[in-house]
Amino acid sequence: MSASYLAQAQRVVVKIGSALLTDAETGKLNRTWLQALVEDVARMRARGQEMLIVSSGAIALGRRALKLAPGKLKLEESQAAAAVGQIGLAHAFQEMLSAYGHSCAQILVTLEDTEERRRYLNARSTISTLLKLGAVPVINENDTVATTEIRYGDNDRLAARVASMMSADCLVLLSDVDGLYTAPPHLTGATHLPEVAEITPEIEAMAGGAASEFSRGGMKTKLAAARIATDGGARMAIANGHGLHPLKAIEDGARCTWFAAHSTPYAARKRWISGSLKSLGALVIDDGAVKALTQGRSLLPAGVATVEGIFGRGDAVSVRDKAGHEIASGLVAYSSDDARRIAGHSSHEIEELLGYSGRAEMIHRDDLVLKKG
Template sequence: MSTDLRQFRRVVLKVGSSLLVDRARGRLNHAWLAALAEDIADLHAKGADVLVVSSGAIAMGRTVLGLPSGPLRLEESQAAAAVGQITLARTWSEVLAHHGITAGQILVTLADTEQRRRYLNARATTLKLLEMRAVPVINENDTVATSEIRYGDNDRLAARVATMIGADLLVLFSDIDGLYTAPPASDPNAEHIPVVDRITPAIEAMAGGAASELSRGGMRTKVEAGKIATAGGTHMIIADGRTKNPLKRVAEGGRCTWFLTPSNPATARKTWIAGALEPRGTLYVDEGAERALHGGASLLPVGVRRIEGAFRRGDAVIIRSESRVLGRGLVAYDAEDAARIIGRPSREIERLLGYPGRTEMVHRDDMALSD
C-alpha cells in the first residue's frame, strides 16, 4: 500500500487520551499536539478534508476536579467530561488557528451515528464544515453518554464517523505501532503485521485487551473499528502516535498496520442504502425529476408528485415514477411534512412548514438508483 497520504481526499484522525494527556502531570501534552497540528495543516494545505475524533475530556477534567486515580463512577466520569471538554475544545481551536485553520466542535455519541434521524443531522453539519474548509473536531459526548464510557467505544465511534462522512482513510493513533500476532508486551516472539487485506477470525484472535487506564479501548476495539471502516469503504491505519509529527511519520513509511478495503465510501454507502434498509414508504416523482436524478441531481420537493407510507425523517424510501422503481434513498422529512411541500419549490419550504428545512427531499449522497 502506498504511504503517500496525498492520494486520500478525506482523512479522519483518531487521537486517544493517553496521547493527549501527560499522565504524570495530568496536563495536556501541548508540544505533541502542536506537532500533530503541523501534520494536519500540511495535509489540509494539500487539499484534503481532515477531521479529528478526539478523546481526553475525562482525563483532563479529572485532574482539574482533583479526582483520584483509578476507575471512576459513571457520574464522576460525566462530571469530569463536562469540565475537561472546555479545555480540550479551546486547545484544539488554538493549535489549528496557529496555522490559519478554523476548528469546529461537534459532540456526538454512538447513537448519533447509528440512528438514521440523528445520523442525517450529524452528517449534514460535518459535511458543511468540511465544505467551508474547517476541521471538525468530534468528541464523544461523555457528559451524557453511558455505553461509550463504560465499554470504551471511542475507536468504534471514530470508524462510524469515518463511514458517515465518506472518508477514504481513518488513522487510529495509539501507543503501539500496529497489529501483532500476539501482545508484544507479553510475547517477545510476537510479529508485526504490516497489512491486513481482510479481517478474518484469525486476525480478530490476535487482538488483546484494554491498554491503559486512560485509553479504555485496546487492540480488540481497534480491530472492531477496522471491520466497520473497511465495510464502509474506508482504509484504516493503526499507527504509533507517541512520537512528534506522527502523521508525517506514517507518510514517510513509519511502521504501522494498514487495514485495506476492496470498496470505496460512495459504493459501500449506496450498497447499504439499496439493500440493507427496509423501506418505510414511497416517493412518486415526475418525468423531470426522473431525468434530473439520472443526471446526478438530488430529489427536490418540486419533483415529487405524491407519497405513500408513514415514514420518518432518515427512513429509507422507494423512489419511483408511475411506471417503474428508480431506486431508494434516505428521506429528509417526516411523511406529514413531506406531504405539505411536494410539488412546491424549495424556497417555499420555510413558509409552508414554519421552519427552514432541507432543500432536498432526498440528497443525492443519500440515494442509490437502480441501473
C-alpha cells in the first residue's frame, strides 16, 4: 500500500540532497542522475500531478567553481559559493525541464519567508500561480543572504515548511539513506521501519547524525521535517535517492520510510488559521456577503461595510455580520488602511482606488474559516 502513496498524491514536494546532485569524485553536477530525476518529474506531471522541487547543492557546486579548499567554509565563503552555484543549478533544471515542455521557475527563500505571514502569503501566491500555469518551481534556500539559515540540515525543514505552506499532500526527502532504522544501519540488529504512524520519544531516540561530507542534514533534522510536514497534512517519505529514477523506484516499492499525515492539508491549514492566530481587527460584512461565505465563496471588497482595528496584509481578522455575530476568521489580503479605501467597492475598482492592482478578494476562501454554529 505504501508504494502507492506517491502515485496517488495530487501535489508533491521533492527535496534533493547535495550528495545526490554532486559527483563525489569531481565535485561537478551529476547530470546523469539529475536527468533521470527530471524524467520522473515529467512523467508525474504528464499524469496530472503538481510537482515542486526543493534543491540543495548550490554551495557544493559553487565551492568547486571557486576552487575553495575542502573542509568547513566561513560564512562569507558559503554565501559566495551559493551565489555561483545557484546559477549553474538553475540553468541545469531549466535546460532539462524545457526538453519535456515544462517551464522552470527558480524561487529563493529562507525559513522566515515561510513563517512571517506577509512574506508567507506572497510566496504562497507566487508558487500557486506558477503551478496553475504548469511550471515546475525549483526552490532553493537563499544562502547568498541568509546567516542563521546556513546551518546543519536546514533544507529538510525548509522543504517541510514549503510542503505545509503549499498544502502539498506528499513530501519526499531524497537523501543518502533509505529511511529510519531502530538503530544506526551499520549496527547488528538494526531494523528498517517502513512506516511510522507517530513520532514518539522512542522514534526520536533512533535518529542518527549526518551521513556524508556534503549533507548538512541528519536523521534528527529529517524527523523535525516529518513533524512539520505531517502536522500540515502531508505524508512524508525518507528515501535513498542515489539510484537513477528515484521517484519511480519509490512507486515500484523501493525501501523507504513513510510518515503518516495527521490530517488533510486543507484541514490542517484551516485549523492553523482558526486556532493559532490572534485577530488584529474585524471586517463587518453585509447580508449578501454572509450568504456568499456560507456557500463557500471568498469575501470580496464589495461585501465589506466597515473595517475595524489596525492590521497589515496577511494578518488574521475576524469577520462579523452587522448584528455583531462572528461569521468567520481569516487572513486578510489588504492592510486596514487599504481595506477601508476599497470597502464597498467592486474588485475591478481596486487599481483605481489604491494605485496598484491587488487581489480581487479581501479574504480568499482558502484563507477563510467559517465559525461553527
